[in-house]
Amino acid sequence: MGVVVAGALNPSNVRSRRAWDVAAAVPDPEIPVVTLADLGILRGVECNDDGAVIARVTPTYSGCPATRLIEQMVLEALKRDGFENVRVESVMSPAWTTDWITAEGREKLRAFGIAPPVKSSNSIRALFGETAVNCPLCDSGDTERISEFGSTPCKALYRCRTCLEPFDYFKCL
Amino acid sequence: MSDDLFRYVLRLADDHLVLGQRLGEWCGQAPSLEEDLALANIGLDCLGQARALYTYAGKVEGKGRDEDALAFLRPEREYCNALLVEQANRDFAWAIARQFYFSAFMLPFWRAMAKSGDDDLRAIAAKAEKEVAYHLRHSAEWVIRLGDGTEESRRRMIEALEELFIYTGELFEMDDVALAMVSEGVGVDASDLLDEWRRTVDGVLAEAHLEAPDAAYAQTGGRAGRHTEHLGHLLSELQYMQRAYPGLEW
Ligand SMILES: [Zn+2]
Numbered sequence: 001m002g003v004v005v006a007g008a009l010n011p012s013n014v015r016s017r018r019a020w021d022v023a024a025a026v027p028d029p030e031i032p033v034v035t036l037a038d039l040g041i042l043r044g045v046e047c048n049d050d051g052a053v054i055a056r057v058t059p060t061y062s063g064c065p066a067t068r069l070i071e072q073m074v075l076e077a078l079k080r081d082g083f084e085n086v087r088v089e090s091v092m093s094p095a096w097t098t099d100w101i102t103a104e105g106r107e108k109l110r111a112f113g114i115a116p117p118v119k120s121s122n123s124i125r126a127l128f129g130e131t132a133v134n135c136p137l138c139d140s141g142d143t144e145r146i147s148e149f150g151s152t153p154c155k156a157l158y159r160c161r162t163c164l165e166p167f168d169y170f171k172c173l
Numbered sequence: 174m175s176d177d178l179f180r181y182v183l184r185l186a187d188d189h190l191v192l193g194q195r196l197g198e199w200c201g202q203a204p205s206l207e208e209d210l211a212l213a214n215i216g217l218d219c220l221g222q223a224r225a226l227y228t229y230a231g232k233v234e235g236k237g238r239d240e241d242a243l244a245f246l247r248p249e250r251e252y253c254n255a256l257l258v259e260q261a262n263r264d265f266a267w268a269i270a271r272q273f274y275f276s277a278f279m280l281p282f283w284r285a286m287a288k289s290g291d292d293d294l295r296a297i298a299a300k301a302e303k304e305v306a307y308h309l310r311h312s313a314e315w316v317i318r319l320g321d322g323t324e325e326s327r328r329r330m331i332e333a334l335e336e337l338f339i340y341t342g343e344l345f346e347m348d349d350v351a352l353a354m355v356s357e358g359v360g361v362d363a364s365d366l367l368d369e370w371r372r373t374v375d376g377v378l379a380e381a382h383l384e385a386p387d388a389a390y391a392q393t394g395g396r397a398g399r400h401t402e403h404l405g406h407l408l409s410e411l412q413y414m415q416r417a418y419p420g421l422e423w
Contacts, residue, residue: 062300063193063214063221092225093296095303147207148311149214157207173303 013047020045022081023055023074029066030152033112036070040100043091052085053078058096061153061173098173109170110136115158117172133169135160145169177353179233180253181360182294183243184350184396186226187254190244191404192275193219194411195262204265211311212268218304222297229293245415249405250398257340259395259404263333266319266326270333273312277373278344279305281366290358313377320381327383334378335386342391345370350396 023045024037036042036057043056055074059067071088078086098117101109106116115136133143140162147157148171155168196216203209227240257275262268283305286298319330345363347355354360378385394400414421 059221059300061218061221062225062297062304063217063219065217093292093299095296095299097303147211148307148314149207149211151210153214153217171307 015053016045016047018081019047019053019055019078019083022077022083026070026073026077029069029073030154031109031112031114033108034101034105036074038102038105038108040102040105041070041096042074050085052087053083055086055088056091057088058091060096064153066152096173098170101170113137113167114155115167115169117170131169131172133158135163135165136167137165138163143167175233175235177350178291178357178359179230180350181354182226182230182233184253184255186223186230186243187252188258188275189219189223189226190411191252191254191407192258192271193217193223194407195258195260195268195271198262199268208265215272215308215311218301218308222301222304225297229297232293241415245412249400249408252400252404252408253396253398254404255340255343256392256395256401257337257344259400259407260337260340261403261406264329266329266333267337269312269315269319270330270337272308273316273377274337274341274374275344276305276309276312277377278341278363278366278370280309280373281369282361282363285361285366289360294359309373313373316377316383317381320378320383330381331383334383338386339388339390339392341370342388343393343395346391346393346396348396 020042023042024035026036026042028034028036028039039060041058041060043058045053045055047053055078057070057074067090071090074088075086101116109116113136115133118131118133131145132141133145134141135143135158138160140160142161143158144161145156146159146166149155150157150168154170154173156171157166158169159166193216196212196219199212199216200209203212223244224240227243231238231240231243255275257271260267260271280302283298283302286294287302289295289298316330316334319326321327322330345367347362347364351360351363355362375385
């Protein structure tokens with residue numbers, strides 16, 4: 001997705017690349033250890049010939065309260081870096097899935113104490129499919145779900161039976 | 174075509190706004206902190222789905238109404254949500270039964286809608302389907318926990334499941350608007366979803382050692398704007414700010 005970098009770098013795609021890097025580095029407002037690129041919610045950045053910059057982001061959950069804030073943060077980051085005439089568009093299709101979280105993003109989540117999604121997003125169709133989640137602190141597989149819904153829409157609450165610590169689990173979507 | 178599409182999308186939007194508002198009423202009142210978070214989160218999903226649907230409905234209508242105008246400035250009779258979602262929060266079992274019946278319907282509904290010929294509805298459905306899978310699992314687990322729990326929780330779960338059952342038939346109703354949308358390749362034939370819904374409900378109730386309710390008739394009218402006494406009270410709270418201070422923003 002995003003920037004076309006094939007061929008010689010003309011001035012316009014040097015700018016596109018720069019704009020992508022700036023938008024990609026914006027932290028998620030709810031989990032600031034990961035960036036928008038880590039989460040896979042930055043879908044593309046384009047620079048038009050007339051100088052306009054268009055960044056496309058996609059919401060995680062329909063009701064995610066951070067969606068508008070994220071758009072605002074991308075806008076401000078690009079302007080701070082000297083880009084003018086910036087627009088942020090929200091794209092609904094294709095729908096975001098936790099499969100788009102990068103390997104680096106998953107590792108950052110784990111290091112922060114949030115267990116990354118364990119299965120592919122298709123697995124939630126099973127009505128009572130229990131998900132085996134490893135504790136992000138001690139890596140024990142002996143954990144239990146306390147609540148399907150945690151402090152933000154994307155997380156569930158778990159508890160580790162080995163080290164007894166509660167932790168957040170980033171749900172598959 | 175576009176008038177039918179507007180009405181079709183508006184119904185779906187109304188279902189989700191009204192249910193989201195009902196779920197929001199639990200904030201600070203649920204039986205445990207985890208449930209407070211859960212119901213608020215499910216409500217947020219509903220609200221997010223409603224916003225996307227209202228925005229699209231406004232675009233289809235083409236009269237310049239945005240999501241806020243459609244949500245805050247229509248009177249009760251213009252609301253066309255299903256009667257099930259407007260039913261009041263009598264107790265926790267009631268909220269769970271309402272969610273369970275509705276989510277067990279919406280899961281196959283969104284799955285079918287994700288194949289719609291309409292780009293916007295397809296995009297909304299693809300996201301909503303995955304969210305509703307969690308709503309269904311959450312409410313189904315509670316139906317089992319309460320139904321197979323104490324004498325008191327069982328009594329309340331049975332009462333809620335039985336009393337709300339008469340409102341479930343409306344979900345499968347196919348009127349002219351819905352039929353037109355199916356023939357355009359846009360809408361979902363809800364009557365096709367009844368078997369799957371029944372299997373989901375019966376399966377969960379069997380696990381809860383409860384008998385599946387049956388209804389001699391289905392109470393309907395919501396799609397045509399004929400509501401139970403509960404919706405007016407809900408809207409008076411939901412719309413208060415915009416009615417008292419028109420155009421207020423913050
Ligand atoms: Zn542990």
